[in-house]
Amino acid sequence: MRRVVEYLALTVIGILVTGSLVGMLIDRPVFMSYAYSGSMEPTINKGDVFFINPISRNPEVGDIIVFQTGDVWTVHRVYAITEDGYITKGDNNIATDQQSHDIPPIPKERIAGTVITVKGTPLRIPQLGNYLGTGLSDRGKVLLAGALILVGILAFAGDETSHSRKRKKKITVKFRTLYALASVFLLIMVAVSTFVSWETVPITYSVTSAGGLREGWYLPGEEFQQEITIKNRNLYPMTYFVSMGPTITAVSEDGFMLEEGEERSITVTLKAPQKTAMYSPRLQVNAYMPILPVPVLDALYRIHPMVPLLAILVEISLFLGIFYVILGIGNEDILRIRRRRTSLLREISEVFRT
Numbered sequence: 130m131r132r133v134v135e136y137l138a139l140t141v142i143g144i145l146v147t148g149s150l151v152g153m154l155i156d157r158p159v160f161m162s163y164a165y166s167g168s169m170e171p172t173i174n175k176g177d178v179f180f181i182n183p184i185s186r187n188p189e190v191g192d193i194i195v196f197q198t199g200d201v202w203t204v205h206r207v208y209a210i211t212e213d214g215y216i217t218k219g220d221n222n223i224a225t226d227q228q229s230h231d232i233p234p235i236p237k238e239r240i241a242g243t244v245i246t247v248k249g250t251p252l253r254i255p256q257l258g259n260y261l262g263t264g265l266s267d268r269g270k271v272l273l274a275g276a277l278i279l280v281g282i283l284a285f286a287g288d289e290t291s292h293s294r295k296r297k298k299k300i301t302v303k304f305r306t307l308y309a310l311a312s313v314f315l316l317i318m319v320a321v322s323t324f325v326s327w328e329t330v331p332i333t334y335s336v337t338s339a340g341g342l343r344e345g346w347y348l349p350g351e352e353f354q355q356e357i358t359i360k361n362r363n364l365y366p367m368t369y370f371v372s373m374g375p376t377i378t379a380v381s382e383d384g385f386m387l388e389e390g391e392e393r394s395i396t397v398t399l400k401a402p403q404k405t406a407m408y409s410p411r412l413q414v415n416a417y418m419p420i421l422p423v424p425v426l427d428a429l430y431r432i433h434p435m436v437p438l439l440a441i442l443v444e445i446s447l448f449l450g451i452f453y454v455i456l457g458i459g460n461e462d463i464l465r466i467r468r469r470r471t472s473l474l475r476e477i478s479e480v481f482r483t
Contacts, residue, residue: 162195188240192206308453377397417438
């Protein structure tokens with residue numbers, strides 16, 4: 130029974146990690162997220178991690194849902210249902226989102242899922258999100274995900290053997306199994322390290338009749354320029370592509386390569402709308418490992434920013450498959466680890482010490 134619980138725990142961790150990595154890649158919460166504000170207090174406090182049922186996308190009044198407005202994902206309660214979509218409201222807010230923020234009713238395709246609750250109370254981990262959001266860098270999150278995946282590889286790569294009751298059982302790791310799991314680990318790390326190189330650069334300015342009196346103030350309809358600096362913080366060269374958001378009319382360069390630690394300034398041209406207000410258009414910057422020709426990456430990027438990354442992962446997978454065939458090694462045992470009657474977690478720690 131104890132071993133069943135341990136395997137179940139590792140399986141749950143694997144699902145959550147995989148879901149989180151997929152969510153990072155598609156910019157969408159999958160199995161869990163955390164509250165960025167106190168709008169749902171006291172039901173969900175700021176920084177609380179909560180869990181999502183991504184299959185439940187037909188909520189009823191009173192359900193707590195995760196939905197997208199613009200580039201932001203929000204967790205609020207369904208207040209009402211109309212023909213145009215869902216009316217939402219934070220438990221700590223006075224008015225609905227549609228009243229206070231002029232947000233249209235939320236359509237089903239904008240809903241990531243329903244927050245999992247037990248007797249009306251959300252399952253949550255208090256304050257963990259504050260640490261995930263500020264205590265870990267992007268690289269730290271990648272290393273944490275990699276460590277959890279490595280634990281899964283060590284836990285499930287072995288085949289238990291026992292030739293007699295008196296002989297101690299062993300964990301036998303076959304080359305084929307380890308190579309496959311290590312390949313999956315490499316592909317995930319490449320995908321995540323690429324994703325954390327992507328960034329959205331906001332350009333904030335105000336449109337006002339007093340345009341020009343202060344920095345960042347512009348007249349309605351005025352065209353202006355700003356300089357944006359992009360730096361490659363990776364340990365290898367990256368190919369960068371830049372896409373424009375609303376009110377951005379041109380960029381000086383929309384595709385270039387940067388070496389390790391190199392940076393480049395590009396000029397962004399914007400045109401202020403006629404309506405006086407504060408605006409914050411976003412410049413999307415995507416980076417990719419240059420293992421495909423730049424024209425190919427550019428053509429794929431124009432389809433969707435995820436397509437070049439998928440093509441890179443396919444190319445790496447083909448290389449790993451060809452390399453495996455060239456090695457000519459199949460079902461050979463490459464590692465045997467003695468196992469005593471102890472818990473699975475202790476076995477994993479023993480593997481780390483060897």
